[in-house]
Amino acid sequence: MNTTFATILEIVGTLAFAISGIRLAAAKQFDWFGAYAVGLVTAIGGGTLRDVLLNATPFWMINGSYLTVTAIALIFVIIFKQYLVKLENTFFIFDTIGLALFVVVGVEKTLMFGFPFWVAIVMGTITGSVGSIIRDILINEEPLLFRKDIYALACVAGGIMFYLGEKMGFNSITNQSICGISVVAVRLLAVKFHWSLPALKDDTTNPIKD
Amino acid sequence: MNTTFATILEIVGTLAFAISGIRLAAAKQFDWFGAYAVGLVTAIGGGTLRDVLLNATPFWMINGSYLTVTAIALIFVIIFKQYLVKLENTFFIFDTIGLALFVVVGVEKTLMFGFPFWVAIVMGTITGSVGSIIRDILINEEPLLFRKDIYALACVAGGIMFYLGEKMGFNSITNQSICGISVVAVRLLAVKFHWSLPALKDDTTNPIKD
Amino acid sequence: MNTTFATILEIVGTLAFAISGIRLAAAKQFDWFGAYAVGLVTAIGGGTLRDVLLNATPFWMINGSYLTVTAIALIFVIIFKQYLVKLENTFFIFDTIGLALFVVVGVEKTLMFGFPFWVAIVMGTITGSVGSIIRDILINEEPLLFRKDIYALACVAGGIMFYLGEKMGFNSITNQSICGISVVAVRLLAVKFHWSLPALKDDTTNPIKD
Numbered sequence: 359m360n361t362t363f364a365t366i367l368e369i370v371g372t373l374a375f376a377i378s379g380i381r382l383a384a385a386k387q388f389d390w391f392g393a394y395a396v397g398l399v400t401a402i403g404g405g406t407l408r409d410v411l412l413n414a415t416p417f418w419m420i421n422g423s424y425l426t427v428t429a430i431a432l433i434f435v436i437i438f439k440q441y442l443v444k445l446e447n448t449f450f451i452f453d454t455i456g457l458a459l460f461v462v463v464g465v466e467k468t469l470m471f472g473f474p475f476w477v478a479i480v481m482g483t484i485t486g487s488v489g490s491i492i493r494d495i496l497i498n499e500e501p502l503l504f505r506k507d508i509y510a511l512a513c514v515a516g517g518i519m520f521y522l523g524e525k526m527g528f529n530s531i532t533n534q535s536i537c538g539i540s541v542v543a544v545r546l547l548a549v550k551f552h553w554s555l556p557a558l559k560d561d562t563t564n565p566i567k568d
Numbered sequence: 569m570n571t572t573f574a575t576i577l578e579i580v581g582t583l584a585f586a587i588s589g590i591r592l593a594a595a596k597q598f599d600w601f602g603a604y605a606v607g608l609v610t611a612i613g614g615g616t617l618r619d620v621l622l623n624a625t626p627f628w629m630i631n632g633s634y635l636t637v638t639a640i641a642l643i644f645v646i647i648f649k650q651y652l653v654k655l656e657n658t659f660f661i662f663d664t665i666g667l668a669l670f671v672v673v674g675v676e677k678t679l680m681f682g683f684p685f686w687v688a689i690v691m692g693t694i695t696g697s698v699g700s701i702i703r704d705i706l707i708n709e710e711p712l713l714f715r716k717d718i719y720a721l722a723c724v725a726g727g728i729m730f731y732l733g734e735k736m737g738f739n740s741i742t743n744q745s746i747c748g749i750s751v752v753a754v755r756l757l758a759v760k761f762h763w764s765l766p767a768l769k770d771d772t773t774n775p776i777k778d
Numbered sequence: 779m780n781t782t783f784a785t786i787l788e789i790v791g792t793l794a795f796a797i798s799g800i801r802l803a804a805a806k807q808f809d810w811f812g813a814y815a816v817g818l819v820t821a822i823g824g825g826t827l828r829d830v831l832l833n834a835t836p837f838w839m840i841n842g843s844y845l846t847v848t849a850i851a852l853i854f855v856i857i858f859k860q861y862l863v864k865l866e867n868t869f870f871i872f873d874t875i876g877l878a879l880f881v882v883v884g885v886e887k888t889l890m891f892g893f894p895f896w897v898a899i900v901m902g903t904i905t906g907s908v909g910s911i912i913r914d915i916l917i918n919e920e921p922l923l924f925r926k927d928i929y930a931l932a933c934v935a936g937g938i939m940f941y942l943g944e945k946m947g948f949n950s951i952t953n954q955s956i957c958g959i960s961v962v963a964v965r966l967l968a969v970k971f972h973w974s975l976p977a978l979k980d981d982t983t984n985p986i987k988d
Contacts, residue, residue: 559597
């Protein structure tokens, strides 16, 4: 992938993830610092867990721009909060682009560390989705992700497409593109056609281990 | 320990832990993906934290069977959910076996990394109990473990028995067996005789740091 | 810093952090084990995350005194719980001293690992504040920190003062003192004059990413 283009996408994705965290923190009336912290964790949480599991130095400790982008996101939300509702669709697109890029980065970095492809798919999914899980834990809500599967499943689908591309002998840029486009496509289609996995109901009153 | 036998116990334990997570996720009406994620984290969360603290590659990144076993657990719960209540006792036994094995593995691996015994006992307890703490955080409940001490205390007891066995010069297999049997015994006795630690009450209205 | 003096401050800080965790656990009627676990995580959680991110062996795995101090904190709360309310001010001072020392340790250790100063400031803040965030997650409350910014901002201020001291060519002991005193000063002034950051309100009903 062209480096400048990838950097722009990464900033767009980080910005979208951070804004999502900051806005949910705002709904809980967190103060500026709390909102910044939740935004930052939403943006970098998934990649940080990935790097800890890979035993790599967390990416944001090497490049300060993630902290800066989150600060910009905070200022943006403070100034424009009245107008944000009208931008939902724009945010959704940015967020989906960010998700796609996060998955691509997660899959690639894991392969670079010599792990097999199934680990890379798990890591792509962790990179894309754990940030929003930690966000929901911090604001003390049940992770929405666990009721809205297609978000995480889009990550899994992207990872699998990356794998298939590699199996077919495509080059690296092609595989990255296939992966990213698959994430975007699955998510857009899922939202458009209201795809969702069934909920698992259990009427047992006394779950086992407790 | 005989490797085949240990592997069977490990699968049984992983299955029991995963089922416990999946059933609690079902009670919250998470979808299939959410239930799978909660089940997986319940099964591998403790060992993952242990491995991160030991600076080891997380065990499930080297061996894909944990992801597969969790998938089997999910399918099992989806198909048989009506009948699971009748199996409570079976689950309880499986879960206790799993707990015992997780503690044995946690203690051993920590010793193998050259840490002293008190660290190994802490790691055995983390391996056995942190999965269910993360599970409860994900479903947004107070960790039940913190009100049902004997679960974690059984891990501590097992670790101490391992230590005493080593002090007495027993061989490795004997110490593992003593440790595992102690975990099972303490937990069964605690449930049978309703052992529990006192709750700590504090009527202070204005706790210090907040 | 004089080693004996630093050790005394570290014990005081650990004790204060552990007591804060134990008391909040008591308010939720956790049992003794649960209270111990919450106290321990409050005291060592921030430093543990710092060490994992730095890829260092977590500090408490090398020195058992943190587990012992937490046990002393538990016994203290069990015996004296009726009288603790009257000690609020003492606790507050201890807690603030602990916070200051944790920030100093966090900044120094990060610099020792060769990271730039902005990473050290983040790590100082993580060392000082993440323990109480995990504490609040475990007792299933929204992290208070996110509404009481000055706590975390005091860490940031201390880190920045350390940086300025280094820029001015002061020696290590001076910088540590400047950092620690800044943390204490900002926190005391913030409490005395009710400083706080504005809360971020967002009346949007449909936050973006969910």
